[in-house]
Amino acid sequence: MxxxxxxxxxxxxxxxxxxxxxxxxxxxxxxxxxxxxxxxxxxxxxxxxxxxxxxxxxxxxxxxxxxxxxxxxxxxxxxxxxxxxxxxxxxxxxxxxxxxxxxxxxxxxxxxxxxxxxxxxxxxxxxxxxxxxxxxxxxxxxxxxxxxxxxxxxxxxxxxxxxxxxxxxxxxxxxTPDAVATVIYTSGTTGRPRGCVLTHSNFMAECDNLIARWRPIFEPGGGEQPSTLLFLPLAHVFGRMVEVAAIRAGGRLGHQPDMSAEALLPDFAAFRPTFVLAVPYVFEKIFKAARRKAQQAGNLTVFDQAAEVAVRFAEACERRAFGTGPGPTAALRVQHRFFDALVYRKVRQAMGGKVQNAVSGGSTMGRRVGLFFDGAGVTIYEGYGLTESTAAATANPPGRVRFGTVGRPVPGTTVHLTDDGEIILRGGTVFSGYLGDAEGTAEALQDGWLRTGDLGVLDDDGYLTITGRKKEIIVTASGKNLLPAILEQRVQDHPLIEQCLVVGNDRPYVAALVTLDPDATAHWLAMRGKPPLGPQDLVRDAALHAEVRRAVSAANTLVSKAESIRTFRIVPTPFTEERGLVTPSRKLRRRAIEDAYAKEIEALYGGDGDGW
Structure with missing residues (x-):
């Protein structure tokens, strides 16, 4: 399609x-x-x-x-x-x-x-x-x-x-609707940010159609007023869309300036939202924190079994929704009910206890994360959009979520794939241009279509999967083309790993920089009776290095040998927004990271690398 x-x-x-x-x-x-x-x-x-x-x-x-x-x-x-x-x-x-x-x-x-x-x-x-x-x-x-x-x-x-x-x-x-509502500067991964001119009409088209299509979110039923705790940055289009939609839907809105688990979890419990809108990083953090808590209590085996049952249960429900299966078996339903009391309810309580629906955007979320939360009773509708499209251009529809995809077009939107796989968009949410940049506007808007620069595929049911960005394609010295996102996401699935940057342009093979999750690493050390380690000592720990190697090996099973990560290096500290290395939605700023870690990257190609 x-x-x-x-x-x-x-x-x-x-x-x-x-x-x-x-x-x-x-x-x-x-x-x-x-x-x-x-x-x-x-x-x-x-x-x-x-x-x-x-x-x-x-x-x-x-x-x-x-x-x-x-x-x-x-x-x-x-x-x-x-x-x-x-x-x-x-x-x-x-x-x-x-x-x-x-x-x-x-x-x-x-x-x-x-x-x-x-x-x-x-x-x-x-x-x-x-x-x-x-x-x-x-x-x-x-x-x-x-x-x-x-x-x-x-x-x-x-x-x-x-x-x-x-x-x-x-x-x-x-x-009037065509009046300019705001100028939002992109938090792009390359180049100087550009001011996207968005009108009142753009926000109305976006929010009103989202509210109408995703009624389970904005009308939770049982007389409950919809409510959400907004912790996304309001300088980002996703946060502004949430702000406007909550008011247009008559919902209750709270603000939280800190996205850390230490700040969010107490406010989830106090505010008790009915739905959550976040970037994948937040959902991944909630999952990893729940797993660590189970391990501390000596219940890791139970948690992992519950996670596996949640994934299988959600997959069975997904197949039923698309007419390719009968749904969960009787035995699976019994297991699911058993683990609901032991595990899933605690995950929901960590989000305030009332959340049944959530929206993820800003970057790509792993399929398994979405399946786990759905099996645990919180359906995450993953979507895709840009500042230039006033946030969501696609999202998974209620009742027919296909995990691992970013769904179908938002009502009023057309998604088209060019011959080289680039996603282009048309509809009432598309912006009017970049402020003071006629050349950039002409490049982005062609014959009414917004050229996104993102690559994707549409399945037979019209669901879009993001495969990468045109500018991020890695071409090795041997001429092999690689989209790094698939490898990076799989490496980051490991509980200890925060981020992964795959490199290899004009190089003889593919390599990676890996950062560690500070909370997960501290927990990992404590569970093994090891004292806290400084960043430099941490990356030299042999057992920790072996864990990262296992994550890289798992990721390499997804690609051919020529596309696999040959070597890696553990970086002592995570890539942060404060250092200009990630965007507010946690996307990697590749050029900035490669410049900041030029010596480390060069070392990956100066010997066997082997991650040290």
Whole structure:
């Protein structure tokens, strides 16, 4: 199959903008809880009416301080309630929020502010103020700076008291669907980020069709209000889509700025979301943490048996959904019920106890991870999209999830594969172009089609599988072509391994850099009665090295000998966003990693390598 179209379910409104929904919600159901806001360590409810009033007060303040219709205002912050407040206040007056990753350098921040001609900038804390201070002299358009941790919301609210609400509403009613809603800078794995211009219509087309198609997520049943804890960065299009969809669906939204297990798990338990939207890394972390906990309790064998039963149970259900099997046997159902009490329930409790559905995006998730969670009672709908497609362009549909794929097109979207396997997209979610980059826009948008640069295959049922990126194809010295993702994902399936980067361009053979999961490694040492080791001593541990070699050998069974990883090196510390080595969605920045570890890579080809 070369092309598939999913008919649109919800047509985009002909008038209005994104802010209208919150005003409509406040009139129809003023006492409905719209947000859970964490204050002094406790979750407090914010109703739709309260949120509208806070947005109105902030919008008045922004107008009082000179922000006008069409102006751009940057927001540099972690994921927190005030970000959403500013988003909707700016949309209410027809302004355009420009998200900036909180880890951005002064050069990146300066570039974004300069290119967007931002008239204002919202910062989170003093560290961000210092980042801005080093480049502010080159930003003549920047007239206002507000700092969240220094009372920005309170200051603007006070300043806005002299502006009438009717002035705000005049601005709001002037917003049209084709107006620019935001400029989101790509967190691409190569090159300088580019500003994607997304309209109110783009977000409406995306969110409304997702809500209509994925009703099990947005209408959990039993009178339960849908709710989610948002911990994705709001500077990323996935996080912004979640924010908008939650409000348009009438769900309850909470914010968590820290994606670490130490921060997330207590808030899962306290907030108790009904669905979760995350990158694969989060689900992999939850699985590995559950396995370590079982091992500490002396129940590793039971956990591994339960995991195997969950996978088999989910595979049987998957075959039944596609008409290729009868479903789980009676014996398998008995085993599944047995392990539900022992293992699966604890996994669900780690996510708050109410989660039955989840969405994964941002990067590719292993098939086995999806099968395990489905067998444990949490269906993960894996999807695929780009900033340029306003997040999801495809996703697995309810009732017919094909694990290991990124599903079928989102309603209103067409997916086409070119002769060389590149994925191109068309539909109402496709962006209007890159800010100030006519050449880049012409290259990305051709005859109404968005060229993604990603490679994939469509099966006979119209399900898309991502196989890699055109720019990431490795060509060895012998002329062998290799897409590294399949090897990297399999190596990373090992509990001890955090990341894997496959190299080999113009080299005689394929090699890899491997990083270790710090929590898993500490647990591994403790279970063997070994003392904690420093990073350099850790990578030289013979038993640990043997574990990594086994993971590499398992991955090599997926490819031919010429494509297999011949040698590897364990890197002492993980590749991090702070070091500029991964994107916020955890994709590897290959060029940056290869530059940072040029000596280590060269050493892989200077002898037998053997990982030391």
């Amino acid at each position: 070369r092309e598939i179209t999913e008919p649109v379910l919800v047509t985009t409104p002909q008038v209005g903008g994104l802010a209208d929904t919150l005003f409509e919600n406040a009139v129809k159901r003023p006492d409905t809880v719209q947000f859970g806001r964490k204050l002094d360590g406790r979750w407090a409810d914010v109703t739709t009416a309260e949120f509208r009033d806070q947005v109105m007060a902030l919008a008045r303040g922004l107008l009082a301080q000179g922000v006008r219709f069409g102006d751009r205002v940057a927001i540099m912050s972690r994921t927190r309630y005030e970000w959403t407040l500013f988003d909707f206040a700016l949309w209410t007056i027809g302004a355009q929020p420009v998200p900036v990753y909180p880890t951005s350098s002064s050069e990146q921040l300066g570039w974004i502010l300069q290119e967007t001609a931002a008239v204002g900038c919202v910062l989170e804390h003093d560290g961000h103020a210092m980042t801005l201070g080093s480049v502010v002299d080159g930003l003549p358009e920047l007239a206002r700076v507000w700092q969240l941790d220094a009372g920005a919301v309170e200051q603007l609210t006070a300043d806005g008291e002299r502006i009438g609400e009717e002035v705000v509403h005049r601005h709001r009613l002037a917003v």
